Amino acid sequence: MNKLSIKRKLLIYNILIQTIILVVLSLSIYKTLHISTLDKIETSLKVIILDIVDDISEHQDNLSEIDFDEEKEYKFKPLYVRLIDKNLKIVKSTTFPDEIPINHKNIKLEIIDFQEYENFIVGEIKFSMLNNPYILQVATNYKILNETMQNLFYILIFIIPIILIFSITGGYFLIYKSFNPIEEILENLREINSTTLSKRLLYSKREDEIDMLAKEINSLLERLEISFDKINQFSSDASHELKTPLTIIRGEIEIALRKDREKEEYKTTLQSCLDEVLIIQQTIDDLLFLAKEESSEKSIHETIYVDELTLEAAKELKPFAKIKNIEIKIQINDIFQIEGHNKLLKIGIKNILKNAIIYSHEASSVTVKNSIENDNFVITIEDKGIGISKEDQTKIFEKFYRTDKSRNKESGGTGLGMSIVEKIAKLHGAKIELESQEKVGTTVKLIFKRDINE
Structure with a gap:
């Protein structure tokens, strides 16, 4: 039974239940009709007995004149x-069955009593006539009842x-129709795999339980597709970005092992490998951040003092700026x-500021400014560097895109910084404005809408 499909189980249960109901109903009808018919026979016999008693009373002086023609x-x-x-x-008697005994016991005066003897129903009454007791017996067999x-x-x-x-045909139709x-x-779900996650289930728009199930499955497929796309994107991004530093590390190690070298050469090789490892670490951290599920409603709930945050970001990047002899102005x-x-x-803020430092000319400055402009809160980061071409400005927020790959490589960048900035800005409901001119510099603004209730 456990191995049967739900449809077949329901069909079997339907047959069993219908059979039990019909059998019980039939037995009830049979028993009810039996009692009703028996009661009807007894009622008829009562009428006949009373009529005969009246006839006997009328002919009590000459009982021989009585003719029992009630049949x-x-x-x-x-x-x-x-x-x-x-x-x-x-x-006085008609042809009376010998199986029915003559019995005075337990017969009350003027009360009709019924007895059953084998295949006969007997109605008996004791009555007084000329100060003598008499018993009248009227009987019939079960022929009427049996028929x-x-x-x-x-x-x-x-009929059953x-x-x-x-009933079974109707149940079969309803069950199989309901399960269609x-x-x-199920047939559509069998066709969905890792390459067809974009496929969705069709439903009838009847808003019944099946439609609700299909909608929930579609919602689940949508979430799975998003997660699967993120995993695929993370895999492809990671394989793309990690290939170069791993190749460099392998090359450095292979070169170092070709022959014995001086201590300083080994240090240089190890330092180069360490730099590439740091790049790999930063790339993985950035990729994991981009792959993480967005939950802006849950995560954004702190009060941020923007002046303090700006000062902290600038302070943390001062050692990095010092390498290129760049001054950070607040x-x-x-x-x-x-x-x-x-x-x-x-x-x-640090990603924007780091890019400004990377692409600035040596011995120049980068300015970080907090201000209120056009009733909006604005964080502005301005550098005097190589600038960004108009063509590159449209691609700056693409993952792994670098405006100057050689310079970015020297700094250990991954090409993910501005992608992260765009995502963070979106989480905070902020807008990013970019103004740049080649060989002059770049200005990036984070613009936050000011609360009108403040």
Whole structure:
């Protein structure tokens, strides 16, 4: 039973339940009709007995004149009648079955009592006539009852299978019809794999439980597709970006092992490998950040003091700027605060600031400014560097895109910095503005909408 499909189980349960219901119903009808027919026979016998008692009372002086013709009068066949005196002698009788005894016991005066003897129903009454007790017995057999019950039995035997056939056929139709949409869903699901995750289930728009199931499965497939795309993107991005530093590390090690070298040469090789390892580490961290599920509503809830955050970001990058002899200038024109994620916003500011340092000319400066412009909070980072061409400005936020790959490589960048900035800005509801001119410099602005209630 456990190995059967749900459809077949339901069909079997339907057959069993319908059979039990019909059998119980048939037995109930049979029993009810039996009791009803028996009660009808007894009622008829009561009427006949009372009528005969009246006739006897009218002819009590000459009982021989009494003619028990109630069988014809009431058209009740068969009907047996006999009158018994106090000495248990038969005074008057029709052909009466010998199986029915003559008994005075337990018969109350003027009360009709019914007894059953084998195949007969007997109605008896004790009454007084000329100060003598008499007993009147009126009997009939079960022929009427048996014929009625037999007819009913044949009817039920004929009808029950027909009802079962129609019921099972209807149940079969309903069950298989109800399961058709589920089978279609299963068939569609079998066609979905890692290469066809964009496929969705079709539904009838009836807004029933099947449609709700299909919608939930489609929602699940959508989430799986997004997650799968992120995994694929992470894999392809990682393989693309990690290939170069790993090749460099392998080349450096192979060169170092070709022959014995001086101590300083080994140090140089190890330093080069360490630089590449750091690049790999940064690349993996950036890739994991980009692959992480966005949850802006859950993560953005802190109050950020932007002037303090800007100062912290500049302070952390001063050692990096010192390598190129670049000065970081801070201009806090306005003090303001926003709601957001403190750590993420610092990462965004540092990525913009790091790019400004990387692409600035040596011995120049980078300016970080906080201000309120056009009723918006603005963080501005400006450098006097090589600038960005108009063609590159449209691609600057693409992952792994580098405007100057040789310079970026020297700094250990991955080409993911501005992609991360764009994502952080989106999480904070901010807009990024970029202005750049080649050989003059670049200005990047993070613009936050000011709360009108402040």
